[in-house]
Amino acid sequence: MAAALQTNTRLNPINVVPGRSLTNPSRAPCRVRCAAASPGKKRFNIALLPGDGIGPEVISVAKNVLQQAGSLEGLEFNFQEMPVGGAALDLVGVPLPEESFAAAKQSDAILLGAIGGYKWDNNEKHLRPEMALFYLRRDLKVFANLRPATVLPQLVDASTLKREVAEGVDMMIVRELTGGIYFGEPRGIKTDENGEEVGFNTEFYAAHEIDRIARVAFETARKRRGKLCSVDKANVLDASILWRRRVTALASEYPDVELTHMYVDNAAMQLIRDPKQFDTIVTNNIFGDILSDEASMITGSIGMLPSASLGVSGPGLFEPIHGSAPDIAGQDKANPLATILSAAMLLKYGLGEEKAAKRIEDAVLDTLNKGFRTGDIYSPGNKLVGCKEMGEEVLKSVDSKVTATV
């Protein structure tokens, strides 16, 4: 249940609608499971997949914030924590155990930390932790990855760009998540006819895969500032030529959205030159992966950017855009705000609980207003805190908002 993408009655355009199911748009999230909740409470099952490196650190903090914000809005969560990635490899020898996938699939929403680490870097490909992420995305069919990148006024000085370039940036990157070169066949490493080793992957997109992500992007742009930039490499790649053709063909259905196209190399440059020109960006899997890491630094840190991965039905997958950061893992240095904000996206897009989501967003802003900063977003004059203390401060802010509004 509780996916965030919905078709209209013609089963045609896919809208980003918080907390609704494609197959039964009128159904409230979690109807069956809610029956067991305390009187006056709604109950949701949340799968927690902490993963590796800083994953468990940021998930433990975000879980507390999610629980508290939810409980203030009459929500009860039943958390089920399951191993994925390196943690699962160490426990049972596979990156995504069946039990972990089943728990995720049966949940109302999934909150994931991050996957991967030096320890498993030389594993054979099918035994690499990152495969868990790819299996989850593919088998949950969460093709639409929303990656908002907003420069908060409190963090303009943390941006690596000049104040006048960074200030006011507010964009949404809509990344296709279950196709393209990360999934395309054929791929592999083999020995060619000359006896030389060759490695190869395939950038592959079917028309329906392009159309469905383009519709999500048009709908997203329509609810924002009405500007959509489709990023491709149509001067070179056949898959991009088809991408551009399909996106262009859909534009007539969205006359209120201004569509432009940009080659990815130019887009990478324009993001640094003048990021405010972008409202909504739609792009393929690999370009979206790279451009969103780039966009994160405009906002101050990769530790700030959340994401929502959504399909037409089934639970959404919510995770920070960063990885497992093995260089700072176990040192209480990780910025948990990307994961906390992913929990807010879980409430909004996954469960349709916008009030609880707003509580979290407000609490994050309040905490930043009070000057608390992890090392990655620190600037002189602020208070340097670790991951745990940042989480505790956000929790206090969630609570204090309640006192203020009661």
Ligand SMILES: NC(=O)C1=CN([C@@H]2O[C@H](COP(=O)(O)OP(=O)(O)OC[C@H]3O[C@@H](n4cnc5c(N)ncnc54)[C@H](O)[C@@H]3O)[C@@H](O)[C@H]2O)C=CC1
């Ligand atoms: N979604 C996922 O689970 C992802 C997993 N990975 C995996 O993570 C591992 C490390 O990959 P990297 O390329 O180093 O990317 P990374 O995103 O883990 O780290 C890049 C840099 O950003 C810093 N950083 C990341 N998150 C931070 C946070 N919350 N607070 C403060 N600093 C933060 C790290 O310390 C590091 O210097 C690899 O095994 C990779 O495959 C990478 C990207 C996404």
Ligand SMILES: CC(C)CC(=O)C(=O)O
């Ligand atoms: C394991 C990675 C390819 C995942 C990643 O970098 C991402 O999805 O942002």
Ligand SMILES: [Mg+2]
């Ligand atoms: Mg990435």
